Amino acid sequence: MPGPFIQDEQIDSARAAAHEVTQPVIDFIHRHSSVSVERTVLRMFGMDGAGQLGIPLANLMVDKLHAAKVLHKGAAYWYGRALQLGARSPLDAVERLTALPADKLAPLSPEREGNLREAVRQEARAAMGELHSRVEARSALRAELGGMPPAPHKYVIVATGNIYDDVDQARAAAQAGADVIAVIRSTAQSLLDYVPHGATTEGYGGTYATQENFRIMREALDDESKKLKRYVQLTNYSSGLAMAEIAWAAAYERLDMLLNDAMYGILFRDINMKRTFLDQYVSRRICAYAGIIINTGEDNYITTADAYEAAHTVIASQFINESFAHRAGLKDWQLGLGHSFEIDPHRPDTLLLELSQAMLVRRCFPDAPCKYMPPTKHKETDIFFSHAYDVMADLVAIWTRQGIQLLGMMTEAMHTPLLADRYVALKAANYLYKAARGIDEEFVVREDGKIAHRAREVFGRATELLEECRKDGLVAAIGRGRFGDVKRTETGGKGLDGVFERGVDYFNPMLEILEEKA
Amino acid sequence: MAVREARQIIRPYGDRRDDGVIQLSFTLPVPCTERAKEAALQLCQQMGLKDVKVHGMEKAADSYTLFIVYARTEATVDYAAIKIPEVVVHKMGFDELNAFIEKSVGRRVVVFGACTGTDTHTVGIDAILNMKGFAGDYGLERYPWFEAFNLGSQVPNEDLIARAMAKNADAILVSQVVTQRDVHKDNSRAFIDAAKKAGIHGKTLLLLGGPRVDHKLACELGFDAGFGPGTKPSGVANFIVHALLQRQGKEKLGQLFEGAHA
Ligand code: B12
Numbered sequence: 001m002p003g004p005f006i007q008d009e010q011i012d013s014a015r016a017a018a019h020e021v022t023q024p025v026i027d028f029i030h031r032h033s034s035v036s037v038e039r040t041v042l043r044m045f046g047m048d049g050a051g052q053l054g055i056p057l058a059n060l061m062v063d064k065l066h067a068a069k070v071l072h073k074g075a076a077y078w079y080g081r082a083l084q085l086g087a088r089s090p091l092d093a094v095e096r097l098t099a100l101p102a103d104k105l106a107p108l109s110p111e112r113e114g115n116l117r118e119a120v121r122q123e124a125r126a127a128m129g130e131l132h133s134r135v136e137a138r139s140a141l142r143a144e145l146g147g148m149p150p151a152p153h154k155y156v157i158v159a160t161g162n163i164y165d166d167v168d169q170a171r172a173a174a175q176a177g178a179d180v181i182a183v184i185r186s187t188a189q190s191l192l193d194y195v196p197h198g199a200t201t202e203g204y205g206g207t208y209a210t211q212e213n214f215r216i217m218r219e220a221l222d223d224e225s226k227k228l229k230r231y232v233q234l235t236n237y238s239s240g241l242a243m244a245e246i247a248w249a250a251a252y253e254r255l256d257m258l259l260n261d262a263m264y265g266i267l268f269r270d271i272n273m274k275r276t277f278l279d280q281y282v283s284r285r286i287c288a289y290a291g292i293i294i295n296t297g298e299d300n301y302i303t304t305a306d307a308y309e310a311a312h313t314v315i316a317s318q319f320i321n322e323s324f325a326h327r328a329g330l331k332d333w334q335l336g337l338g339h340s341f342e343i344d345p346h347r348p349d350t351l352l353l354e355l356s357q358a359m360l361v362r363r364c365f366p367d368a369p370c371k372y373m374p375p376t377k378h379k380e381t382d383i384f385f386s387h388a389y390d391v392m393a394d395l396v397a398i399w400t401r402q403g404i405q406l407l408g409m410m411t412e413a414m415h416t417p418l419l420a421d422r423y424v425a426l427k428a429a430n431y432l433y434k435a436a437r438g439i440d441e442e443f444v445v446r447e448d449g450k451i452a453h454r455a456r457e458v459f460g461r462a463t464e465l466l467e468e469c470r471k472d473g474l475v476a477a478i479g480r481g482r483f484g485d486v487k488r489t490e491t492g493g494k495g496l497d498g499v500f501e502r503g504v505d506y507f508n509p510m511l512e513i514l515e516e517k518a
Numbered sequence: 519m520a521v522r523e524a525r526q527i528i529r530p531y532g533d534r535r536d537d538g539v540i541q542l543s544f545t546l547p548v549p550c551t552e553r554a555k556e557a558a559l560q561l562c563q564q565m566g567l568k569d570v571k572v573h574g575m576e577k578a579a580d581s582y583t584l585f586i587v588y589a590r591t592e593a594t595v596d597y598a599a600i601k602i603p604e605v606v607v608h609k610m611g612f613d614e615l616n617a618f619i620e621k622s623v624g625r626r627v628v629v630f631g632a633c634t635g636t637d638t639h640t641v642g643i644d645a646i647l648n649m650k651g652f653a654g655d656y657g658l659e660r661y662p663w664f665e666a667f668n669l670g671s672q673v674p675n676e677d678l679i680a681r682a683m684a685k686n687a688d689a690i691l692v693s694q695v696v697t698q699r700d701v702h703k704d705n706s707r708a709f710i711d712a713a714k715k716a717g718i719h720g721k722t723l724l725l726l727g728g729p730r731v732d733h734k735l736a737c738e739l740g741f742d743a744g745f746g747p748g749t750k751p752s753g754v755a756n757f758i759v760h761a762l763l764q765r766q767g768k769e770k771l772g773q774l775f776e777g778a779h780a
Contacts, residue, residue: 161698172581172582
């Protein structure tokens with residue numbers, strides 16, 4: 001355990017403050033829904049195809065219902081109505097419903113309403129049951145291959161833009177020792193208000209997060225895991241305007257982790273807050289159900305703001321992200337709280353400062369598999385220096401026993417990683433983990449030194465920020481640019497028109513199951 | 519008659535002058551075997567390299583091998599014959615430049631900047647425009663004699679141009695960070711087309727910047743100047759002021775800066 005530095009009671013009260021911060025947001029969440037949440041429900045019913053022009057069926061149906069101002073009853077209800085009209089397939093359901101004039105969408109008799117809901121509930125239970133058994137199959141494979149290796153889990157990125165090249169690179173990385181493969185998404189997917197369909201071979205900066213891409217990669221990794229006799233995890237991004245739907249597709253295709261942050265979309269993609277809060281909640285409920293580890297995005301704060309000055313915002317946000325996660329049913333072992341090695345290396349004492357921050361994070365979240373990110377922002381094009389710089393992050397990761405370590409790439413400042421870049425990074429991390437495991441048990445950090453002093457200072461400022469959020473509200477704090485130097489308003493950003501108030505008769509059997517399971 | 523400059527022949531310096539030593543590393547999609555090593559050797563020989571030493575060969579994965587090679591090249595270049603446009607500013611300090619603007623321009627210099635297209639990277643343009651600046655060098659917002667507007671990222675080219683025109687901007691600053699499949703070039707060309715359409719090309723100063731940008735590229739794309747990694751805001755501020763005075767015919771090229779289309 002790295003340091004006391006601070007009292008347990010101080011940590012408890014920070015945690016309690018964060019829980020108060022998220023309370024009003026949770027109240028809002030329970031009274032509202034969004035188009036993407038409703039589309040997720042339809043995907044659960046198997047509506048994962050695309051219609052003409054490649055528009056997903058779930059979008060066609062939800063857009064129609066939203067335009068007819070009847071979505072407040074829940075898409076599941078209308079799905080039931082379509083079934084009653086005799087729909088035989090998802091496409092048929094969409095066609096039947098979209099063919100109806102708005103006034104034909106009037107309520108049924110109470111008895112028929114009740115029957116309809118019961119029938120849809122049953123179908124939802126079956127669908128969730130199927131999801132559950134797919135997840136079980138994953139856990140079985142993992143257990144069969146001897147469980148997970150000791151942390152930190154070495155996490156690397158593939159980003160070729162072609163899912164089939166990604167597969168080759170992922171296999172190569174696994175062979176070189178990677179524990180987790182992250183498939184980077186195509187540029188600007190966050191702003192698509194739908195999930196694209198099919199396999200990607202021509203992406204910019206990555207491939208789209210699609211159900212088909214997930215399937216292709218997970219199958220390849222299952223195969224590779226069996227060959228290596230070591231389970232290799234897969235992760236992708238559940239963020240943006242289709243956050244919850246992506247979580248569903250990922251859960252269905254047995255992904256192990258998802259990048260999933262309660263505020264990232266608001267801050268870094270200018271997605272409306274209300275929309276993000278709703279979508280993150282449902283996406284996290286799905287992760288909780290499917291045993292997916294989430295990775296939060298606090299590292300982004302300190303690539304935008306200065307990492308030395310803004311260190312406390314990372315800690316404060318981690319407490320908030322943790323609270324949102326707990327409120328969505330996630331357990332501590334599922335919380336890959338994000339942070340990173342990003343202090344400007346031109347400063348003095350940066351190794352001490354980075355150790356301090358990494359220790360403080362572990363001190364506050366001892367049971368979470370924290371996700372440690374490498375230097376990126378201050379990476380320059382001298383790959384030899386970059387490599388040395390990354391190795392320092394490896395040392396801090398093993399020293400402070402981070403749960404997941406994203407390995408730095410020596411070519412970070414130039415391009416997405418080449419096969420060899422990943423190999424070199426894995427080789428160095430393998431070496432460091434072997435060389436330095438247990439170093440934390442050999443050295444006790446002095447309570448009167450620079451590391452402890454800095455940890456106390458950062459924690460103190462984090463507490464002040466949490467207190468501000470508690471007093472003035474999270475919305476106000478975001479409005480003042482407290483996180484990542486980015487200011488957002490409650491009504492600004494993209495996707496607000498997809499937020500609506502739930503009706504008194506709102507029906508969402510998926511959420512019923514997800515919420516009761518917790 | 520122009521005097522011909524003396525030739526200056528250079529080649530890589532490894533351990534001794536003109537030994538021509540270079541290092542390279544690459545991956546071949548084959549398993550790590552002696553045959554793979556021979557393949558690496560032949561590949562380098564085909565590149566025209568001499569004394570090829572495949573020093574390092576490692577299995578990067580089952581069917582990928584990483585090579586580290588040292589070799590000699592007999593290629594040479596005449597350094598004296600190379601001419602490349604560069605933005606050369608004889609920089610004034612913060613106070614000096616402000617005083618200079620007051621005196622020679624006589625009003626605040628208006629600049630607009632953004633990271634345009636689908637690119638979300640703001641840190642670069644912020645480094646140039648925001649108060650705080652970059653590496654201890656103040657950003658343009660801090661200069662009392664500049665009026666700077668930073669529109670952020672993912673701004674459509676047309677919006678940036680329209681907003682700048684509405685305020686009669688003297689200069690527009692475009693940042694491009696993502697370069698995959700040359701999106702930065704495509705988007706920059708689109709910006710220039712839009713600027714031409716709006717009738718400001720050749721009038722308003724158009725600056726391009728980003729980690730993969732240099733002055734030569736920016737000029738080729740139709741900008742007035744380009745700025746790459748490590749650019750300091752003070753350099754940009756000085757450039758804008760002098761380029762502006764030059765456009766107004768108040769200053770001669772080469773007097774305080776050489777740049778534009780050198
Ligand atoms: C921070 C960062 C992010 C942050 C951005 C936060 C923010 N608010 O800007 C986040 C996490 C959001 C991000 C996202 C992405 N990123 Co990014 N990111 C970086 C990173 C680590 C640092 C960039 C940075 O801030 N540098 C510091 C600034 C100060 O430097 P600069 O931009 O070069 O600016 C200087 C000069 O170039 C110049 N300048 C820049 N602009 C201008 C303009 C003018 C007019 C002038 C005069 C000067 C000027 O002055 C500045 C000061 O000297 C780089 C890697 C690296 N180390 O470079 C990757 C990097 C740029 N990102 C990359 C990618 C691929 C992405 C994504 C596309 C990933 C994805 N698939 O989702 C997304 C972007 C999505 C999108 N639609 O654009 C790649 C780009 C690869 C390429 N060559 O195309 C890089 C190189 C990482 C990598 N190796 O893969 N990223």
